[in-house]
Amino acid sequence: MSPRTKQNLLNAMKGEAFESATYSRFAAHARMDSDWDSAKAFQDSANCDRTGHFAREAALDGLVAQTPENLRNAIDAETDECKLYKQFALEARQDGDLGVATAFEDICRDKEDRCTALDGRLQDMGSHSHIKTFGA
Numbered sequence: 001m002s003p004r005t006k007q008n009l010l011n012a013m014k015g016e017a018f019e020s021a022t023y024s025r026f027a028a029h030a031r032m033d034s035d036w037d038s039a040k041a042f043q044d045s046a047n048c049d050r051t052g053h054f055a056r057e058a059a060l061d062g063l064v065a066q067t068p069e070n071l072r073n074a075i076d077a078e079t080d081e082c083k084l085y086k087q088f089a090l091e092a093r094q095d096g097d098l099g100v101a102t103a104f105e106d107i108c109r110d111k112e113d114r115c116t117a118l119d120g121r122l123q124d125m126g127s128h129s130h131i132k133t134f135g136a
Contacts, residue, residue: 006061009057009060009061010061012053012057013054013057013058013061013063016049016050016053016054016057017049017050017054019045019046019049020046020047020049020050020054021046022046023042023043023045023046023049024042024043024046026038026042027039027040027042027043027046030042067125068122068125068127071118071119071121071122071125071127072122072127074118075115075118075119075122078111078112078114078115078118079111079115081111082108082111082112082115085104085105085107085108085111086104086105086108088101088104089101089102089104089105089108092104
Protein backbone atom coordinates (compact mmCIF):
# COMPACT_ATOMS: atom_id res chain seq x y z
CA MET A 1 0.00 0.00 0.00
CA SER A 2 1.35 3.44 -0.86
CA PRO A 3 2.26 5.76 2.03
CA ARG A 4 -0.41 8.25 0.93
CA THR A 5 -3.13 5.60 0.81
CA LYS A 6 -1.99 4.25 4.21
CA GLN A 7 -2.21 7.77 5.72
CA ASN A 8 -5.63 8.33 4.15
CA LEU A 9 -6.80 5.01 5.59
CA LEU A 10 -5.54 5.98 9.05
CA ASN A 11 -7.26 9.37 8.81
CA ALA A 12 -10.47 7.69 7.69
CA MET A 13 -10.35 5.27 10.66
CA LYS A 14 -9.78 8.15 13.08
CA GLY A 15 -12.74 9.98 11.59
CA GLU A 16 -15.02 6.95 11.78
CA ALA A 17 -13.99 6.27 15.39
CA PHE A 18 -14.57 9.90 16.40
CA GLU A 19 -17.94 10.02 14.63
CA SER A 20 -19.03 6.76 16.25
CA ALA A 21 -18.13 8.05 19.71
CA THR A 22 -19.79 11.39 19.04
CA TYR A 23 -23.01 9.84 17.73
CA SER A 24 -23.11 7.49 20.73
CA ARG A 25 -22.96 10.52 23.03
CA PHE A 26 -25.71 12.21 20.99
CA ALA A 27 -27.80 9.06 21.35
CA ALA A 28 -27.27 9.02 25.12
CA HIS A 29 -28.37 12.64 25.35
CA ALA A 30 -31.45 11.98 23.21
CA ARG A 31 -32.35 9.03 25.51
CA MET A 32 -32.06 11.35 28.53
CA ASP A 33 -34.56 13.64 26.75
CA SER A 34 -36.81 10.60 26.05
CA ASP A 35 -36.41 11.26 22.32
CA TRP A 36 -36.29 7.60 21.37
CA ASP A 37 -36.47 8.09 17.61
CA SER A 38 -33.49 10.46 17.57
CA ALA A 39 -31.60 8.19 19.97
CA LYS A 40 -32.13 5.25 17.62
CA ALA A 41 -31.07 7.28 14.58
CA PHE A 42 -27.88 8.43 16.33
CA GLN A 43 -27.09 4.95 17.64
CA ASP A 44 -27.66 3.38 14.23
CA SER A 45 -25.23 5.90 12.72
CA ALA A 46 -22.68 5.20 15.46
CA ASN A 47 -22.97 1.45 14.94
CA CYS A 48 -22.61 1.78 11.17
CA ASP A 49 -19.45 3.86 11.56
CA ARG A 50 -17.95 1.47 14.12
CA THR A 51 -18.96 -1.96 12.89
CA GLY A 52 -19.23 -1.18 9.21
CA HIS A 53 -16.92 1.56 8.05
CA PHE A 54 -14.20 1.35 10.71
CA ALA A 55 -14.15 -2.45 10.65
CA ARG A 56 -13.74 -2.51 6.88
CA GLU A 57 -10.96 0.08 6.96
CA ALA A 58 -9.22 -1.73 9.84
CA ALA A 59 -9.25 -4.97 7.85
CA LEU A 60 -7.70 -3.20 4.84
CA ASP A 61 -5.04 -1.73 7.14
CA GLY A 62 -4.25 -5.01 8.91
CA LEU A 63 -4.89 -3.27 12.22
CA VAL A 64 -5.71 -6.43 14.16
CA ALA A 65 -2.99 -9.03 14.75
CA GLN A 66 -2.54 -11.95 17.15
CA THR A 67 -3.63 -11.23 20.72
CA PRO A 68 -0.15 -10.83 22.27
CA GLU A 69 0.79 -8.29 19.60
CA ASN A 70 -2.56 -6.55 20.03
CA LEU A 71 -1.87 -6.31 23.78
CA ARG A 72 1.58 -4.81 23.13
CA ASN A 73 0.14 -2.35 20.63
CA ALA A 74 -2.59 -1.34 23.07
CA ILE A 75 -0.06 -0.82 25.87
CA ASP A 76 2.11 1.30 23.58
CA ALA A 77 -0.87 3.39 22.44
CA GLU A 78 -2.17 3.94 25.98
CA THR A 79 1.32 4.85 27.20
CA ASP A 80 1.80 7.37 24.40
CA GLU A 81 -1.64 8.85 25.06
CA CYS A 82 -0.87 9.15 28.76
CA LYS A 83 2.23 11.18 27.96
CA LEU A 84 0.08 13.47 25.81
CA TYR A 85 -2.52 13.82 28.55
CA LYS A 86 0.19 14.81 31.05
CA GLN A 87 1.33 17.54 28.65
CA PHE A 88 -2.26 18.61 28.02
CA ALA A 89 -2.87 18.83 31.78
CA LEU A 90 0.25 20.95 32.28
CA GLU A 91 -0.79 23.33 29.52
CA ALA A 92 -4.38 23.53 30.78
CA ARG A 93 -3.10 24.41 34.27
CA GLN A 94 -0.83 27.08 32.78
CA ASP A 95 -3.87 28.49 30.97
CA GLY A 96 -5.96 28.47 34.16
CA ASP A 97 -8.30 25.75 32.91
CA LEU A 98 -8.15 23.74 36.12
CA GLY A 99 -11.22 21.58 35.53
CA VAL A 100 -9.89 20.44 32.17
CA ALA A 101 -6.42 19.86 33.69
CA THR A 102 -7.95 17.66 36.39
CA ALA A 103 -9.92 15.70 33.78
CA PHE A 104 -6.76 15.12 31.73
CA GLU A 105 -4.90 13.93 34.86
CA ASP A 106 -7.76 11.56 35.75
CA ILE A 107 -7.81 10.14 32.22
CA CYS A 108 -4.04 9.62 32.36
CA ARG A 109 -4.39 7.66 35.61
CA ASP A 110 -7.12 5.55 34.00
CA LYS A 111 -4.79 4.85 31.08
CA GLU A 112 -1.95 3.89 33.45
CA ASP A 113 -4.33 1.47 35.19
CA ARG A 114 -5.43 0.07 31.85
CA CYS A 115 -1.79 -0.46 30.83
CA THR A 116 -1.16 -2.36 34.05
CA ALA A 117 -4.20 -4.58 33.41
CA LEU A 118 -3.23 -5.20 29.78
CA ASP A 119 0.34 -5.96 30.78
CA GLY A 120 -0.91 -8.38 33.43
CA ARG A 121 -2.84 -10.21 30.76
CA LEU A 122 0.26 -10.31 28.55
CA GLN A 123 2.29 -11.77 31.44
CA ASP A 124 -0.47 -14.33 32.10
CA MET A 125 0.03 -15.47 28.52
CA GLY A 126 3.72 -16.07 29.22
CA SER A 127 5.15 -12.88 27.72
CA HIS A 128 7.47 -10.47 29.49
CA SER A 129 6.24 -7.13 30.77
CA HIS A 130 5.79 -4.60 28.01
CA ILE A 131 5.04 -1.39 29.93
CA LYS A 132 7.19 1.54 28.94
CA THR A 133 7.73 4.33 31.44
CA PHE A 134 4.99 6.92 31.45
CA GLY A 135 7.41 9.83 31.80
CA ALA A 136 6.54 13.42 32.49
